[in-house]
Amino acid sequence: MDINLALVSDYAIVDRFGKLSIMGIFEQLWIHRFPAVHPRVHLVLRLKGKRTEVGKHRVRIRFLNDTDEEIISGDGVFEFNEPPAGITEIEAGTVLVFDLPLAAPGPYRFHIAVDDEITTTVKLNVVQVPHPPPGVPYPPPDLNP
Secondary structure (H helix, E strand, C coil): CEEEEEEEEEEEEECCCCCEEEEEEECEEEECCCCEEEEEEEEEEEEEEEHHHCEEEEEEEEEECCCCCEEEEEEEEEEECCCCCCCCEEEEEEEEEEEEEECCCEEEEEEEEECCCEEEEEEEEEEECCCCCCCCCCCCCCCCC
16 A cells, blocks of 8 residues: 555545545745644545555654644545455545644644555645735736736
C-alpha cells in the first residue's frame, strides 16, 4: 500500500463512488497577523493498495511546526472495500478538514502515517503579509477595469 496523493486545498469531497474532487490546491498561506487560525483547510489523501490489503487500516495525522512541536494530531481508521472480481488494485480517498492554529510565520507540515509504517509529509509555508502604508487601501484597487 502507498499514499499516492497527499495535499492541502480550499475544498475537496469524495463522492459516493469514491471519486475525489479538489479545488484550490496550495502550499503557501499569506497571513496578516499572528497568532491566526486559518479556517477549513482540507487535507486530501488517496491510498492505493493490493486486493490482499482489503480491510481496515489505521491512519495518524500530525500537524507540526518548524521545531517539531505538535499543534494538532488525530488518529482514525479507513477501510479498503472488496473490489469487483478481476480487480487487483484498490484505492481509497479521504478528506480531513482542519481549522489550523498558526502561532507565527514559517514552515509547517502534516505528517501522515498509515499502519505506523507508510508515511508522507505535506509541507505548508506560512508567510506574513506586510500591511500597506497608511492611506493605501487594502486590497489594492483593480487597475484593469
